[in-house]
Amino acid sequence: MDFLFTPYLVAGICAALVVACSFRLLRCSNLDHIPVVGHSSLLASYWFTKGLEVDHTERFVQEGYNKYKSGIFRVANLTHWVVCLHRSHLEHAARALEDHLSFIEAADNSLKLEHTFGLKNNDMYHVSIIQSTLTRSLSVLYADVRDEIVAACNEYLDLKHNEWKTISAVRVTLKIASRASNRMFVGLPLCRDPDWLDLNMNLPRAVVDEARILRLFPSFMVPLVAKFVTNLSGRTSRGVALLGPVIKERLQHMEAEGTDWNNKPNDFLQWCMDSKQETSLTSLTRRIISINFAGIHTTSSALFHLAENPRHAQALRDEVEVVVSKYGWTKEGLSKMRKVDSFLKETQRFEGLSILGLSRKAMSDITLADGTFIPQGTFLAFPAHAMHHDDAVYENPNVFEPFRFADMRNKEFEGSRHQMVAITPDLLSFGLGRHTCPGRFFAATVLKTMLAHIVMSYDVKRGNDESRPTTLHVGRAIVPNPTAKVMFRKREE
Numbered sequence: 400m401d402f403l404f405t406p407y408l409v410a411g412i413c414a415a416l417v418v419a420c421s422f423r424l425l426r427c428s429n430l431d432h433i434p435v436v437g438h439s440s441l442l443a444s445y446w447f448t449k450g451l452e453v454d455h456t457e458r459f460v461q462e463g464y465n466k467y468k469s470g471i472f473r474v475a476n477l478t479h480w481v482v483c484l485h486r487s488h489l490e491h492a493a494r495a496l497e498d499h500l501s502f503i504e505a506a507d508n509s510l511k512l513e514h515t516f517g518l519k520n521n522d523m524y525h526v527s528i529i530q531s532t533l534t535r536s537l538s539v540l541y542a543d544v545r546d547e548i549v550a551a552c553n554e555y556l557d558l559k560h561n562e563w564k565t566i567s568a569v570r571v572t573l574k575i576a577s578r579a580s581n582r583m584f585v586g587l588p589l590c591r592d593p594d595w596l597d598l599n600m601n602l603p604r605a606v607v608d609e610a611r612i613l614r615l616f617p618s619f620m621v622p623l624v625a626k627f628v629t630n631l632s633g634r635t636s637r638g639v640a641l642l643g644p645v646i647k648e649r650l651q652h653m654e655a656e657g658t659d660w661n662n663k664p665n666d667f668l669q670w671c672m673d674s675k676q677e678t679s680l681t682s683l684t685r686r687i688i689s690i691n692f693a694g695i696h697t698t699s700s701a702l703f704h705l706a707e708n709p710r711h712a713q714a715l716r717d718e719v720e721v722v723v724s725k726y727g728w729t730k731e732g733l734s735k736m737r738k739v740d741s742f743l744k745e746t747q748r749f750e751g752l753s754i755l756g757l758s759r760k761a762m763s764d765i766t767l768a769d770g771t772f773i774p775q776g777t778f779l780a781f782p783a784h785a786m787h788h789d790d791a792v793y794e795n796p797n798v799f800e801p802f803r804f805a806d807m808r809n810k811e812f813e814g815s816r817h818q819m820v821a822i823t824p825d826l827l828s829f830g831l832g833r834h835t836c837p838g839r840f841f842a843a844t845v846l847k848t849m850l851a852h853i854v855m856s857y858d859v860k861r862g863n864d865e866s867r868p869t870t871l872h873v874g875r876a877i878v879p880n881p882t883a884k885v886m887f888r889k890r891e892e
């Protein structure tokens with residue numbers, strides 16, 4: 400927003416920052432019994448990080464993990480203390496109800512859902528649609544998902560005979576995943592509309608930036624500040640302009656023909672509409688936009704690992720060839736691709752999306768099993784990244800071993816415990832317990848199809864640039880390096 404950079408607002412932010420931090424410091428002084436790793440206060444955290452972008456979450460969490468092997472510790476970010484719990488508390492956190500340890504309040508604190516998405520905390524009916532209808536429809540709609548991935552690869556990679564082309568891995572995977580996801584969310588032709596894709600692909604950046612500012616303010620000021628710093632209405636009207644006509648047409652059908660009609664669309668938008676929870680263009684559009692936010696962050700780092708080592712590509716190709724010749728490109732075939740599955744799961748273990756897992760807010764005073772007192776309002780999390788790199792859990796944890804999970808499956812003669820969508824305390828990438836990611840079956844379907852299609856149709860190698868590392872750690876977030884490049888060449892039949 401233009402207002403954003405006026406001196407007044409900057410001054411306001413600084414003043415509010417000081418007020419907010421000192422409030423929180425006072426209020427949270429009852430965390431004294433929990434050892435601190437890194438900065439000893441929130442204000443110190445601010446001075447050390449000298450800005451909003453960098454902090455040392457990763458370093459401090461790893462340090463705490465090494466030092467307090469069986470205990471808990473806390474780290475400060477710019478605005479909050481985060482208490483990092485020990486593995487032995489996982490079950491407690493996984494089972495906890497919302498009024499005890501809240502998932503949504505923690506998410507809301509990070510993202511300010513009402514102001515960035517226009518969603519209220521108690522208004523999450525889409526979660527059960529993802530859990531049930533979306534997951535159930537994956538077999539039936541598989542051909543569409545694959546079709547969209549193939550079409551997107553052809554369009555975005557656009558390779559001539561024998562040509563090596565350098566491609567921004569992050570952008571291209573994001574675009575392909577967005578199209579595949581939106582084919583399921585809103586169907587053709589909108590899932591190919593460049594404006595719709597652009598809106599949804601740029602959303603995370605915008606939301607994270609807006610929320611970052613809002614978090615600095617005490618909650619009573621947030622609604623006011625949000626008027627100046629968020630662009631919810633801009634996004635919504637742009638979204639409504641694109642999705643609105645689609646919704647209107649479907650509403651007309653529903654009015655005239657009831658619950659079924661010829662060529663009735665079978666996609667997420669329609670399932671939301673069928674559930675009759677909301678009918679306004681604005682609220683339906685906001686819902687679809689927010690589901691895009693949850694759904695299209697993908698594992699582009701898998702591409703980097705593929706590019707790094709041609710040996711892995713060949714092993715994957717051999718597997719895909721055998722499976723496809725037997726089952727075709729089907730959901731059933733996909734479930735036989737153990738190496739593809741393992742490759743992606745290892746990427747999640749090795750890199751993942753966050754340093755922390757199972758972020759929760761304590762909604763009342765809590766005493767943990769080991770006797771530790773956690774006051775109401777405390778933010779809790781598990782040091783997921785450190786746990787995923789613990790040699791007590793994984794052999795050679797700091798080596799990317801693409802087929803480690805496939806090997807485990809083969810060794811133990813069983814089919815499912817180590818597959819990507821399986822939930823285990825050893826890997827927190829999709830969460831654990833009550834709030835386990837409901838979109839994981841869909842995400843795995845898209846990612847596996849994308850990887851399988853790419854190894855079959857292209858040779859991939861590292862770009863000539865030396866843009867390492869492949870991921871960046873920004874606070875608690877792990878993001879694929881946006882400047883890293885890979886090279887593609889079409890394989891000849």
Ligand code: HEM
Nearest residue numbers: 526693694757758828829830831834835836837838841842
């Ligand atoms: C590789 C892709 C994905 C990853 C790594 C991922 C990861 C996660 C994680 C870590 C959580 C929180 C779990 C917890 O704290 O216990 C979560 C929740 C959630 N995810 Fe995903 N997710 C992915 C894809 C998707 C997709 C494709 C969708 C939608 C179609 C989706 C929808 C959701 C929703 C709605 C929740 C909240 C669940 C609730 O309120 O209980 N995710 N996801």
Ligand SMILES: *[C@@H]1O[C@H](CO)[C@@H](O)[C@H](O)[C@H]1NC(C)=O
Nearest residue numbers: 400401598630632633634637
């Ligand atoms: C707000 O969002 C709309 C739609 O994405 C965009 O066109 C507009 O430039 C944005 N405004 C600001 C100030 O970022």
Ligand SMILES: *[C@@H]1O[C@H](CO)[C@@H](O)[C@H](O)[C@H]1NC(C)=O
Nearest residue numbers: 476479481508509778874875
């Ligand atoms: C700081 O921690 C709080 C509580 O866990 C979280 O909501 C917020 O997003 C964190 N800030 C950053 C910049 O990661």
